[in-house]
Amino acid sequence: MHVESGAIVNQGAYAELRVQSETVNFQDPPPPYTPPVEGPTVTSQPIIHQTIILQVPLRSNPVYYTCDSCHERVYTKVKYVNSRKTHLLAGFICGFTCWCLICCLGAIPYLVKSFKKAEHYCPNCDKLLGTYSKI
Ligand SMILES: [Zn+2]
Numbered sequence: 166m167h168v169e170s171g172a173i174v175n176q177g178a179y180a181e182l183r184v185q186s187e188t189v190n191f192q193d194p195p196p197p198y199t200p201p202v203e204g205p206t207v208t209s210q211p212i213i214h215q216t217i218i219l220q221v222p223l224r225s226n227p228v229y230y231t232c233d234s235c236h237e238r239v240y241t242k243v244k245y246v247n248s249r250k251t252h253l254l255a256g257f258i259c260g261f262t263c264w265c266l267i268c269c270l271g272a273i274p275y276l277v278k279s280f281k282k283a284e285h286y287c288p289n290c291d292k293l294l295g296t297y298s299k300i
Contacts, residue, residue: 223297225283230294232287241285241294247275248282250300 259271274280
């Protein structure tokens with residue numbers, strides 16, 4: 166598009182100003198922006214130290230255990246109590262041996278601690294830490 170003197174002619178990417186048949190070119194457009202090259206970004210994140218205590222599984226014997234209540238590492242105190250399984254086993258043995266008059270063997274589960282439920286207690290605060298039953 167051509168216009169007479171004093172007009173701006175826009176032709177695509179650049180513009181020309183014509184003043185009385187004298188052509189004045191504007192400067193070339195600035196080079197495209199390139200972001201400055203930065204070094205590796207170092208961000209300071211807080212270091213979190215987390216202590217993980219692995220508890221050993223409870224067994225029928227006392228174990229070292231960390232109490233949830235007093236947060237002490239203790240050697241558990243174990244009480245052996247009769248559970249429902251102990252009564253069922255005693256009833257089964259008694260019923261099975263009743264015909265030969267040795268049903269007194271049904272008392273065996275009440276006498277052997279392997280047939281009872283082991284309850285682990287903290288010796289400091291007497292909190293129940295967990296139970297274990299072999300049967
Ligand atoms: Zn405790």
